[in-house]
Amino acid sequence: xxxxxxxSQPNISELDRSIFRRIAQNYLLNWPVGICVVQPDGQRxxxxxxxxxxxxxxxxxxxxxxxxxxxxxxxxxxxxCPDKRLYWAVPIMQNSKVLGGIVAGTxxxxxFPSGMDQPPLDLRKAxxxxxxxxxxxxxxxxxxxxxxxxxxxRERERAEVLHLLKLEDLSGVRxxxxxxxxxxxxxxxxxxxxxxxxxxxxxLTMILHHAGDRFELVKSFMMELVATICRTAxxxxxxxxEMLGNNFQSMTALASIRSMxxxxxxxxxxxxxxxxxxxxxxxxxxxxxxxxxxxxMQQHLHEPIGRDDVAMAVDLSPSHFSRLFKHxxxxxxxxxxxxxxxxxxxxxxxxxxxxxxxxxHASGFKEQGYxxxxxxxxxxxxxxxxxQHQANCMA
Amino acid sequence: xxxxxxxTEAIKTxxxxxxxxxxxxxxxxxxxxxxxxxxxxxxxxxxGDKFKRNEVFVPEMLIAARAMNESMxxxxxxxxxxxxxxxxxxxxxxxxxDLHDIGKNLVSMMWKGSALNxxxxxxxxxxxxxxxxIKEHDAKLVGLSALLTTTMPSMKATVEAIKxxxxxxxxxxxxxxxxxxxxxxxxxxxxxxxxxxSAVDSAHQLLGIR
Numbered sequence: 001x002x003x004x005x006x007x008s009q010p011n012i013s014e015l016d017r018s019i020f021r022r023i024a025q026n027y028l029l030n031w032p033v034g035i036c037v038v039q040p041d042g043q044r045x046x047x048x049x050x051x052x053x054x055x056x057x058x059x060x061x062x063x064x065x066x067x068x069x070x071x072x073x074x075x076x077x078x079x080x081c082p083d084k085r086l087y088w089a090v091p092i093m094q095n096s097k098v099l100g101g102i103v104a105g106t107x108x109x110x111x112f113p114s115g116m117d118q119p120p121l122d123l124r125k126a127x128x129x130x131x132x133x134x135x136x137x138x139x140x141x142x143x144x145x146x147x148x149x150x151x152x153x154r155e156r157e158r159a160e161v162l163h164l165l166k167l168e169d170l171s172g173v174r175x176x177x178x179x180x181x182x183x184x185x186x187x188x189x190x191x192x193x194x195x196x197x198x199x200x201x202x203x204l205t206m207i208l209h210h211a212g213d214r215f216e217l218v219k220s221f222m223m224e225l226v227a228t229i230c231r232t233a234x235x236x237x238x239x240x241x242e243m244l245g246n247n248f249q250s251m252t253a254l255a256s257i258r259s260m261x262x263x264x265x266x267x268x269x270x271x272x273x274x275x276x277x278x279x280x281x282x283x284x285x286x287x288x289x290x291x292x293x294x295x296x297m298q299q300h301l302h303e304p305i306g307r308d309d310v311a312m313a314v315d316l317s318p319s320h321f322s323r324l325f326k327h328x329x330x331x332x333x334x335x336x337x338x339x340x341x342x343x344x345x346x347x348x349x350x351x352x353x354x355x356x357x358x359x360x361h362a363s364g365f366k367e368q369g370y371x372x373x374x375x376x377x378x379x380x381x382x383x384x385x386x387x388q389h390q391a392n393c394m395a
Numbered sequence: 396x397x398x399x400x401x402x403t404e405a406i407k408t409x410x411x412x413x414x415x416x417x418x419x420x421x422x423x424x425x426x427x428x429x430x431x432x433x434x435x436x437x438x439x440x441x442x443g444d445k446f447k448r449n450e451v452f453v454p455e456m457l458i459a460a461r462a463m464n465e466s467m468x469x470x471x472x473x474x475x476x477x478x479x480x481x482x483x484x485x486x487x488x489x490x491x492x493d494l495h496d497i498g499k500n501l502v503s504m505m506w507k508g509s510a511l512n513x514x515x516x517x518x519x520x521x522x523x524x525x526x527x528x529i530k531e532h533d534a535k536l537v538g539l540s541a542l543l544t545t546t547m548p549s550m551k552a553t554v555e556a557i558k559x560x561x562x563x564x565x566x567x568x569x570x571x572x573x574x575x576x577x578x579x580x581x582x583x584x585x586x587x588x589x590x591x592x593s594a595v596d597s598a599h600q601l602l603g604i605r
Contacts, residue, residue, distance in 0.1 A: 193449075194448065194449035194450070197450070197451075197452060198449045200452060201449070201452055204452055204453040204454065205453055205495075205498065208453060208454070208497050209494075209497050209542070260409075260457060260461070261409055261411065261458050263454055264454035264458050267454055268451065268455060390548065
């Protein structure tokens with residue numbers, strides 16, 4: 001029975017002193033702290049080993065805040081106070097009502113009981129023990145606290161993954177996908193499912209490498225991949241509503257996936273379904289146009305082609321082509337063209353004995369100076385040192 | 396008598412909890428370690444063939460290999476006790492400058508399942524380390540992996556280092572996304588494998604096992 005339920009009018013001021021004394025006594029055996037009972041507004045009622053004098057309004061607010069935080073996170077959280085003390089608290093509850101709280105506090109100096117070079121006081125353990133003691137006395141709603149702890153843990157995991165995603169270089173995976181996308185699309189269209197899976201497997205290998213053992217990160221990458229392939233499907237003519245519905249269901253299912261063993265069949269089902277949707281719509285769409293444009297660019301790299309030439313080759317107005325290109329490839333036409341030219345030049349530098357001038361020309365650069373500048377910007381070294389470096393490696 | 400088909404199926408579907416408990420059950424039921432290993436290998440071969448034919452995705456292959464690996468760990472002591480000896484020792488690693496390990500790990504796990512003793516040197520392995528490991532473990536096979544075009548020269552350097560040590564009976568198998576058969580010929584490797592499943596066949600072929 002809840003100790004507070006014995007009281008006719010549940011009120012924290014009527015909390016049995018003997019219960020508090022028992023908690024305080026046991027807790028103080030292990031920890032060098034002060035401990036007190038406060039009302040929801042932070043007003044102190046009973047205390048043991050607490051600091052002398054009245055608490056200021058600010059102080060009371062702080063103690064009340066600690067009780068609220070203890071409830072919010074489902075376990076005590078340590079607050080540092082300007083008076084160089086640290087506090088943590090557990091709410092006293094009857095059902096969902098907060099009647100007040102039990103607060104523990106210690107001086108900053110007590111944090112290092114055996115000297116500054118020694119391990120500090122295990123505050124996390126101190127917090128946990130206080131909560132368990134109060135739960136054992138049935139003075140709080142442990143179910144509510146547990147639920148809050150689970151929620152907090154989930155939020156923490158989510159925040160950590162978001163943080164990792166920010167740190168990760170997602171652009172590598174995204175660029176690989178964009179490079180592979182036109183071929184993926186055309187193999188799906190041609191009904192060459194085997195080749196399509198091979199392309200997806202290349203992307204998956206890169207994803208798994210980037211994410212390593214961090215499973216939540218693997219999930220995030222997979223989510224990104226599925227969302228991107230769904231976008232491709234819609235652009236290829238699949239019914240957006242159907243794709244959205246499938247996508248939503250898949251993402252909901254993904255949330256409860258906790259291991260690679262569960263993830264593998266999920267991914268297989270989602271990818272096959274999406275490829276079916278793409279294959280079912282053999283229309284000529286923007287993705288196909290961009291595929292043709294990129295093929296045209298590759299075939300004419302050595303020529304002085306520009307945006308207008310490529311737009312004309314795929315029967316689009318230059319401005320519409322520019323928009324479509326950027327939307328689809330993720331970077332502008334000129335930027336992509338220079339990248340392709342530099343990649344081509346790098347290949348020639350390794351594979352041939354052509355001079356730098358000849359290579360610049362063969363890669364479509366009119367001026368050698370511009371070639372050298374572009375090459376350095378994208379590859380981090382000059383064409384000459386790139387060739388030298390590669391030759392040294394081979395040697 | 397216990398049916399080992401369930402173990403084959405558990406390996407194939409990558410259900411490692413089931414695979415490990417079935418392995419233990421099979422051992423408790425006094426089935427011969429060799430028959431248990433054979434059942435596992437059948438499962439691994441089936442998923443490997445599917446992977447070779449591009450019918451499954453990398454994560455499916457990965458979980459099957461993990462299930463196999465964990466079951467092997469349970470089986471290994473009994474296998475050794477029963478007088479089982481690996482067919483040969485193989486050294487594997489991703490070459491210097493390359494930190495990618497998914498493909499290499501897959502090959503490593505598949506080799507272990509195909510009766511090879513595998514020494515996995517990890518990623519970014521220098522030619523010297525490869526040579527030292529071959530000598531130390533008396534390896535008859537070396538697997539070199541690379542995922543980056545820029546690390547292909549390291550592959551060449553490693554092949555040359557191994558050849559220059561006159562470790563003539565060591566076969567070198569290379570693989571990885573940018574690698575091709577003609578590159579293998581060019582640098583003097585003994586074989587090339589386009590994927591993890593084929594790497595088992597190629598290894599056995601090079602070692603004259605099948």
